[in-house]
Each structure stands twice: as C-alpha cells, then as structure tokens.
Amino acid sequence: xxxxxxxxxxxxxxxxxxxxxxxxxxxxxxxxxxxxxxxxxxxxxxxxxxxxxxxxxxxxxxxxxxxxxxxxxxxxxxxxxxxxxxxxxxxxxxxxxxxxxxxxxxxxxxxxxxxxxxxxxxxxxxxxxxxxxxxxxxxxxxxxxxxxxxxxxxxxxxxxxxxxxxxxxxxxxxxxxxxxxxxxxxxxxxxxxxxxxxxxxxxxxxxxxxxxxxxxxxxxxxxxxxxxxxxxxxxxxxxxxxxxxxxxxxxxxxxxxxxxxxxxxxxxxxxxxxxxxxxxxxxxxxxxxxxxxxxxxxxxxxxxxxxxxxxxxxxxxxxxxxxxxxxxxxxxxxxxxxxxxxxxxxxxxxxxxxxxxxxxxxxxxxxxxxxxxxxxxxxxxxxx
Amino acid sequence: xxxxxxxxxxxxxxxxxxxxxxxxxxxxxxxxxxxxxxxxxxxxxxxxxxxxxxxxxxxxxxxxxxxxxxxxxxxxxxxxxxxxxxxxxxxxxxxxxxxxxxxxxxxxxxxxxxxxxxxxxxxxxxxxxxxxxxxxxxxxxxxxxxxxxxxxxxxxxxxxxxxxxxxxxxxxxxxxxxxxxxxxxxxxxxxxxxxxxxxxxxxxxxxxxxxxxxxxxxxxxxxxxxxxxxxxxxxxxxxxxxxxxxxxxxxxxxxxxxxxxxxxxxxxxxxxxxxxxxxxxxxxxxxxxxxxxxxxxxxxxxxxxxxxxxxxxxxxxxxxxxxxxxxxxxxxxxxxxxxxxxxxxxxxxxxxxxxxxxxxxxxxxxxxxxxxxxxxxxxxxxxxxxxxxxxxxxxxxxxxxxxxxxxxxxxxxxxxxxxxxxxxxxxxxxxxxxxxxxxxxxxxxxxxxxxxxxxxxxxxxxxxxxxxxxxxxxxxxxxxxxxxxxxxxxxxx
Numbered sequence: 040x041x042x043x044x045x046x047x048x049x050x051x052x053x054x055x056x057x058x059x060x061x062x063x064x065x066x067x068x069x070x071x072x073x074x075x076x077x078x079x080x081x082x083x084x085x086x087x088x089x090x091x092x093x094x095x096x097x098x099x100x101x102x103x104x105x106x107x108x109x110x111x112x113x114x115x116x117x118x119x120x121x122x123x124x125x126x127x128x129x130x131x132x133x134x135x136x137x138x139x140x141x142x143x144x145x146x147x148x149x150x151x152x153x154x155x156x157x158x159x160x161x162x163x164x165x166x167x168x169x170x171x172x173x174x175x176x177x178x179x180x181x182x183x184x185x186x187x188x189x190x191x192x193x194x195x196x197x198x199x200x201x202x203x204x205x206x207x208x209x210x211x212x213x214x215x216x217x218x219x220x221x222x223x224x225x226x227x228x229x230x231x232x233x234x235x236x237x238x239x240x241x242x243x244x245x246x247x248x249x250x251x252x253x254x255x256x257x258x259x260x261x262x263x264x265x266x267x268x269x270x271x272x273x274x275x276x277x278x279x280x281x282x283x284x285x286x287x288x289x290x291x292x293x294x295x296x297x298x299x300x301x302x303x304x305x306x307x308x309x310x311x312x313x314x315x316x317x318x319x320x321x322x323x324x325x326x327x328x329x330x331x332x333x334x335x336x337x338x339x340x341x342x343x344x345x346x347x348x349x350x351x352x353x354x355x356x357x358x359x360x361x362x363x364x365x366x367x368x369x370x371x372x373x374x375x376x377x378x379x380x381x382x383x384x385x386x387x388x389x390x391x392x393x394x395x396x397x398x399x400x401x402x403x404x405x406x407x408x409x410x411x412x413x414x415x416x417x418x419x420x421x422x423x
Numbered sequence: 424x425x426x427x428x429x430x431x432x433x434x435x436x437x438x439x440x441x442x443x444x445x446x447x448x449x450x451x452x453x454x455x456x457x458x459x460x461x462x463x464x465x466x467x468x469x470x471x472x473x474x475x476x477x478x479x480x481x482x483x484x485x486x487x488x489x490x491x492x493x494x495x496x497x498x499x500x501x502x503x504x505x506x507x508x509x510x511x512x513x514x515x516x517x518x519x520x521x522x523x524x525x526x527x528x529x530x531x532x533x534x535x536x537x538x539x540x541x542x543x544x545x546x547x548x549x550x551x552x553x554x555x556x557x558x559x560x561x562x563x564x565x566x567x568x569x570x571x572x573x574x575x576x577x578x579x580x581x582x583x584x585x586x587x588x589x590x591x592x593x594x595x596x597x598x599x600x601x602x603x604x605x606x607x608x609x610x611x612x613x614x615x616x617x618x619x620x621x622x623x624x625x626x627x628x629x630x631x632x633x634x635x636x637x638x639x640x641x642x643x644x645x646x647x648x649x650x651x652x653x654x655x656x657x658x659x660x661x662x663x664x665x666x667x668x669x670x671x672x673x674x675x676x677x678x679x680x681x682x683x684x685x686x687x688x689x690x691x692x693x694x695x696x697x698x699x700x701x702x703x704x705x706x707x708x709x710x711x712x713x714x715x716x717x718x719x720x721x722x723x724x725x726x727x728x729x730x731x732x733x734x735x736x737x738x739x740x741x742x743x744x745x746x747x748x749x750x751x752x753x754x755x756x757x758x759x760x761x762x763x764x765x766x767x768x769x770x771x772x773x774x775x776x777x778x779x780x781x782x783x784x785x786x787x788x789x790x791x792x793x794x795x796x797x798x799x800x801x802x803x804x805x806x807x808x809x810x811x812x813x814x815x816x817x818x819x820x821x822x823x824x825x826x827x828x829x830x831x832x833x834x835x836x837x838x839x840x841x842x843x844x845x846x847x848x849x850x851x852x853x854x855x856x857x858x859x860x861x862x863x864x865x866x867x868x869x870x871x872x873x874x875x876x877x878x879x880x881x882x883x884x885x886x887x888x889x890x891x892x893x894x895x896x897x898x899x900x901x902x903x904x905x906x907x908x909x910x911x912x913x914x915x916x
Binding site: 096097098099100101121122144154157158167171172173174175177178179180181182183184185186187188189190191193194195199210211212213214241242243273274275276277278279280281314315316317318319320349350376377379392395396397398399400401403404405407408419 | 537539540542583584586590594595597598611613617618619620621622623624625626627629630632633634637650653673676677678679680681719720721722723724726727779780781782783808811812813846847848849850851852853854855859863866867868870871872873874875877878879880881882893894
C-alpha cells in the first residue's frame with residue numbers, strides 16, 4: 040500500500056518536531072481539546088485538513104478514511120447503503136473525527152452491543168514520533184499478520200503516533216429500530232432488578248442506559264424520575280418480540296429516535312467528567328456512587344450508565360466560581376472501583392490521576408515510539 | 424511455505440544442553456525434561472506439515488511458579504525458547520529449532536468462573552472446548568472455535584489470536600480476552616488489562632494477543648464468555664458452480680444479516696469428506712456447498728432463515744436444506760470441522776493456507792486460485808470461512824516427490840500474491856510463524872516491520888522468545904527516526 044502525499048507532509052512535520060525537539064499538539068475537530076491531562080506543546084499539528092474517505096465498498100462492510108474525516112461524513116456516506124459505523128462517542132459528531140475517536144478510544148451507548156474502537160478498527164496508518172510512516176493491520180475483517188500495531192495506537196491519545204488513516208468494520212443498520220423508556224424510581228433495588236432483568240432477556244439490546252432524573256429531563260425521557268433507555272433493533276418480528284419481552288420487565292413507553300443524539304450532545308463544554316466502573320454485576324453500587332456525586336454537586340449535574348458494561352458516567356458542570364477543593368471532594372466520593380477521568384480542571388490531574396503510563400512495558404513503548412516525547416506530551420501523564 | 428520441507432539432522436545433545444536440562448529438572452522434575460534425540464521426536468513438528476525442527480530440550484512445567492522459575496533460568500543462561508500449547512498451530516509457530524521448547528499443556532486449571540459477569544480465568548493449557556463444556560451449565564460458552572478446538576489450548580489461541588467459523592459474528596480471540604497475567608521472557612510477572620473495570624494506558628492486552636509467543640508466556644487468561652443463543656438454525660446450500668456460491672456469500676453479507684457462521688466447501692473437499700468417516704451427507708455432485716448458521720433469540724430468526732434461503736436460491740443454489748434437529752446439525756458441522764482430517768486420508772502431506780481477501784473479491788479470487796492450480800497441475804481443496812473472506816486453500820501432495828513439492832510451493836506463492844494484490848492479507852487466524860515469513864515484506868513496508876520489531880523488543884529485549892518467527896530478521900534493524908536525531912537512536916533500538 041502506498042503512502043498518501045498528505046501523510047508524507049505530516050511525516051515531515053513530525054520529523055521537524057523530532058529534530059527540534061519541539062512538542063506537537065495533535066488537533067483535528069478540536070471538540071475534545073480539554074479532554075485528558077494538559078498537554079505541553081509548542082506547536083499544533085492540524086489534522087482536520089487530512090480528511091476524506093479513501094475506500095468504501097459496501098459489499099465488504101469496511102471503510103478506509105483519512106484521520107480528519109468527521110463521524111458525520113462517514114455516517115452520511117454509509118447510511119446511503121443501509122450501513123453505519125457503530126461508534127457514537129459523546130460530543131459533537133459534526134466535529135468529531137475518525138482519527139480522534141480511534142486515538143482516544145472514545146465510545147458511546149452503542150458500545151453496549153458493538154464494542155469500543157478496539158473492536159471495530161481493522162487497520163491504521165500512523166506517523167511515529169520518530170517520523171516514520173507505519174501501517175498495522177489491513178483492510179480485511181480478519182487479520183493476524185504481524186504484531187498488532189493497530190491495537191497499540193488505538194486509545195494511545197496520539198502519544199505513540201499521529202494516526203493518518205483508519206480502516207473500520209461497518210455494520211448493517213437494523214431494518215427496524217425502536218427505543219423504549221422505563222421510568223426508574225430512585226431505589227437501588229429497582230436499578231438492580233432492571234439490570235438483572237435486562238441480562239436475563241433472550242436478546243441483547245443495541246444500547247441500554249440508565250439516566251438520573253436530571254439527564255432524563257434534559258433528554259426529554261422523563262420528568263422528576265430517572266429512566267432506563269433501551270434501544271432495540273432487528274427485523275420486524277424480532278423487534279416486536281423484544282418490545283413484548285421488555286414490557287414483561289416494566290411499563291415502557293416509546294422514545295423518539297433523537298433521544299440518543301440528545302444524550303450524546305448533552306454535556307456543556309465546561310464540565311468535569313468521570314467514568315466509574317466495576318464488574319457489571321455490581322452496577323447498582325456503581326450507579327449509587329454516581330448518583331451520590333451528582334447529589335453532592337451544586338449546579339445541575341447528571342449521570343448516565345451502561346449496566347451491561349458496568350460503567351457510569353458523571354458530568355459535573357463547572358462555573359467560574361467552582362472551588363477546586365469542593366470538586367475534588369466530590370470526585371473522591373468513596374468507591375471500590377476504577378475511575379477514569381475524561382475532563383477535570385488542570386490543577387486536579389496531579390492529585391487525582393497524574394499518569395496513565397505505568398510500568399516498564401508502557402514506558403518502554405512510549406520511549407520506543409516517541410523517543411523525543413514530541414507527540415501530545417503530558418496527555419497521559421509522565422512515564423512512571 | 425518457505426521452501427521444500429526438510430528433515431532435521433540428528434542432533435547430538437551438547438554438554439551445555441545437558442547442564443541446562445539438569446538445572447531445569449531441579450525445577451520441574453526429571454520426567455518433565457526431555458533432551459535425548461528419541462524423546463524429542465514428538466516435539467519436532469507441529470500442525471504445519473513438512474517441517475521438522477528438533478528442540479535442544481523440551482521442558483514441561485506444571486505450575487505457574489515453575490513456569491516463572493524455568494524462564495528465569497533460561498534468562499540467566501541466555502537461552503532462547505519457544506512456548507508451545509497443544510502444537511496444533513498451522514504456521515510453524517511452535518517449532519523449536521535447536522532451542523528450548525517450553526510446553527504449557529500441563530497448566531490446565533480453570534481458575535474461576537464468574538457466570539454473572541460471563542468471565543472465566545483459565546490457565547494457558549486449558550483446552551478450548553473444555554472451557555465451553557465447563558461453563559455450559561451456566562448457559563455460556565467460549566465463542567472462538569478453531570477447528571482444532573478439541574485439542575488446542577487457550578494459551579495457544581491467545582498467542583495466535585485464533586479464530587474459527589463462529590468468529591464471523593462473535594469476533595476472534597482478541598475480542599474475548601479481557602486481562603492476562605504474563606511472564607515476560609526474563610521471568611518478570613506482569614498483569615495486563617483489568618477485568619474489574621476500565622483502565623487507562625496502552626492496550627497491552629491487545630498487543631499481547633496474537634504476538635505468537637514472542638512477547639512472553641501467558642500464566643492466566645481472563646476471557647469473556649458468550650451467552651448460548653436461544654435458537655440456532657443451520658442450513659446447507661448446494662451450488663453447481665463456485666462462482667454462484669461466492670455470489671451467495673456476498674449477497675448474504677450485503678443483506679445485513681450477520682450469520683453466526685458462513686462456511687464454504689468446494690467439490691474436492693466435499694468428496695474428501697464424504698469418502699471419510701466424517702461423511703456429513705453433503706451432495707457429492709455439487710461444485711460447492713455453503714454451510715450457513717444463524718443464531719439468536721427465536722423470534723425473528725426464521726425470517727432471517729427465509730432471507731438466507733432466498734438469497735442462496737437467487738444466486739443459483741440447487742437446493743437449500745435446513746437441519747431438522749441437533750443431530751443433523753452436528754453432522755453438517757462435523758464434515759466441516761473434520762475436513763482437514765478427511766483430506767489427510769488422500770495425501771501424505773497437506774499444506775493449508777490462511778489468506779484473507781475483501782469479501783466482494785471472493786468470486787474473482789476463487790477463479791484465480793482455480794487457474795493457478797490448473798497451471799501447476801496441483802489439486803486445491805477450498806474449505807474456508809467465506810463470510811470473513813478467510814480462504815483456506817489446501818493442497819495435498821507427497822512431500823517426498825521433489826517435482827510435486829516444487830509445483831505445490833510455486834502455486835501457493837502465486838495464490839498468496841493474488842490475495843495480497845486483491846487487497847487482502849496472508850493470515851486471518853493461523854499466524855505468520857515460520858511458514859508465512861517470506862510474505863511479510865510484500866505485505867508491510869520496512870518501516871512497519873521495523874516498528875513491529877521495536878514493539879517486540881520492549882517485551883523481549885534479548886529477543887529470546889520464539890526467535891526467528893513473525894517478522895523477518897532482516898527487517899529488525901535500528902529504529903528509524905529523523906535524520907538529525909539518528910545519533911541517539913541506538914538506545915531505543
């Protein structure tokens with residue numbers, strides 16, 4: 040496979056930076072710039088011009104596009120053939136790019152059934168911090184040739200290489216879809232009952248999200264109570280049965296299809312966001328902690344969570360008056376599980392999560408692929 | 424295949440080997456260390472026919488502590504080694520040429536099962552199908568199902584990123600491994616991934632799965648189990664041309680139905696199967712059959728069956744029959760899973776390839792394969808995962824016939840090149856190992872191969888784990904970087 044002229048230009052920019060060394064901030068749609076740890080960079084590597092779909096053969100259900108291609112463009116082109124890319128990360132999909140989605144391993148409600156970027160990425164081209172254009176994987180749906188550079192850069196936040204091109208697996212959009220709402224009272228036992236009930240259903244919904252009362256109100260899925268949104272899909276008969284089976288669990292009502300879009304774009308630009316996770320069987324405890332964080336926050340915070348993945352996402356809007364200590368105290372609400380911070384004010388990173396790069400292997404990989412530390416330095420913290 | 428098969432020269436064990444063997448026996452016991460020529464015969468080949476490489480020593484630890492202790496001794500001595508599971512691999516990945524073979528098939532414990540979260544933690548020597556059996560009472564199974572699943576181990580599956588017929592819908596090994604505890608080649612024990620929630624940092628689980636024993640040894644593997652589907656429908660469609668069968672595959676994939684499996688067998692395969700004890704009732708006059716399985720909740724499943732039947736008919740199927748019960752279903756599958764075994768009856772040697780092409784290219788590539796086979800006067804049997812575009816052209820031959828061997832290898836090389844030219848890859852699930860090394864240069868640039876070497880070096884700085892496999896040695900040069908920065912490159916090489 041040949042390297043595109045655009046990738047060669049980007050390679051030259053990285054080589055110049057490595058020679059400096061002069062740190063680069065890799066930027067595409069600029070919609071998630073405040074995500075993750077602060078970056079110390081002297082220049083910007085602009086990716087949004089490096090856009091466009093390179094190859095799309097609907098019969099193969101695969102698509103290859105340059106990194107700066109927006110998720111909206113991909114959705115538009117594939118929808119014409121009844122297909123989609125099953126990645127729906129939170130944020131503005133008219134600005135979110137394929138490269139950034141893969142680089143940050145961002146995902147949304149559809150991950151419930153279709154997985155995260157690691158599950159849909161088939162191949163990548165990227166420029167290493169040493170200024171080499173490298174390819175991993177390929178354009179076919181099954182591939183074990185060579186060591187897996189694709190998984191390596193997926194979720195590496197641009198710190199190992201600048202992704203220039205991505206090949207992804209697509210899926211057929213189910214012929215019939217529906218989203219049902221179940222009202223959820225505050226009781227933890229009710230959350231646990233619904234979680235267990237969902238799991239026992241003979242089908243796996245495309246997506247399932249608990250919303251706290253605020254989120255439910257904001258996406259127009261409830262009033263004063265929380266909600267469970269369940270997305271169904273399949274052929275007509277399958278969806279009819281799914282509806283009935285869901286009704287055996289609780290009273291349901293129909294949501295309009297846009298409810299998922301409203302959830303994706305709900306959060307304000309200025310908010311602290313943390314994901315809490317444990318094994319799915321303990322979801323109700325994770326959810327309780329998320330609700331507790333929301334209750335403790337002053338401005339209209341909210342949370343939503345995927346019982347199948349065992350993850351709850353807490354969004355705490357910030358204002359100019361926000362006291363960092365108060366925020367820290369809420370974020371440190373006791374919880375026996377994993378916390379992944381998406382966005383928090385700069386001073387809090389050092390105290391809450393100074394680095395994601397731990398141990399000899401992580402450190403060694405970073406040093407090998409970006410020996411001069413010029414790619415998004417700091418975004419995953421310093422090597423420890 | 425990278426040249427004519429050859430027999431290993433008898434290799435007298437050296438005093439260095441004997442001293443190492445004695446040291447290893449102190450850890451695992453004398454019975455678990457083999458180093459005399461005759462004892463090593465069984466470990467001088469794997470699932471890849473035609474190769475014979477004798478290890479210097481074969482050592483079989485029985486516990487994870489023993490594995491770690493063995494690795495430390497090997498590290499002290501600077502001894503290269505090759506990890507091995509059941510030795511069913513088809514790429515020569517478990518061949519140890521004069522180095523230590525580290526057998527992991529004694530670590531067979533299922534350490535824990537968490538049915539509520541559909542997770543299991545297993546030792547590397549657990550046999551694939553044994554895991555599915557052990558969790559079946561919970562309504563769960565382990566989805567990746569290589570044809571060798573009755574013998575192959577989870578550790579080997581992890582090393583090869585193994586697939587199988589049902590990976591079309593459920594994904595390959597990579598999609599089912601959540602976390603690992605590994606021993607690096609130096610004996611250091613490292614936990615990768617997190618089964619108890621999300622984690623940050625680089626995806627080391629993703630990097631390790633499919634690393635073909637070059638990054639270390641898995642001590643335990645946390646896998647995701649899958650719900651056993653409420654209903655399963657298995658169909659057999661027969662076609663009077665391969666082209667028609669390939670077109671049926673394309674239209675099923677394009678329809679949006681995601682079958683659990685979509686397998687194709689050509690006339691030569693059908694005849695071999697039907698002449699064997701694995702006879703499945705395939706029509707022997709068909710040019711190709713498709714084995715299609717759809718599964719999931721009962722409601723709506725028959726609609727999918729109807730659509731698949733219609734699409735097969737529209738593509739020219741003569742007959743499409745749906746298995747009436749589990750017995751018929753099992754029989755249809757047995758023919759497919761034992762196809763390689765059935766072909767083994769016909770020829771003394773069999774080369775199996777594993778290339779993948781974009782699914783829309785299947786009709787074109789199968790015609791090319793047919794032309795190439797005719798030109799070289801070899802008989803290719805095609806039995807493969809059509810839904811993934813994952814071809815398994817097999818050629819049966821007599822490895823002791825130099826002329827025939829040469830024609831077989833030339834034909835295979837052309838088939839592989841045709842698949843690469845069609846936008847495909849050389850391995851979908853068997854791994855590169857030794858067998859496909861010669862194709863890596865055609866598939867990846869020297870920069871990409873060099874990057875892979877660099878990744879390997881992070882895990883195994885001494886490059887002692889499965890030496891000479893996966894990435895051609897000549898591409899493992901110094902890590903490249905900007906010209907002005909080259910002076911500092913050595914420390915990262």
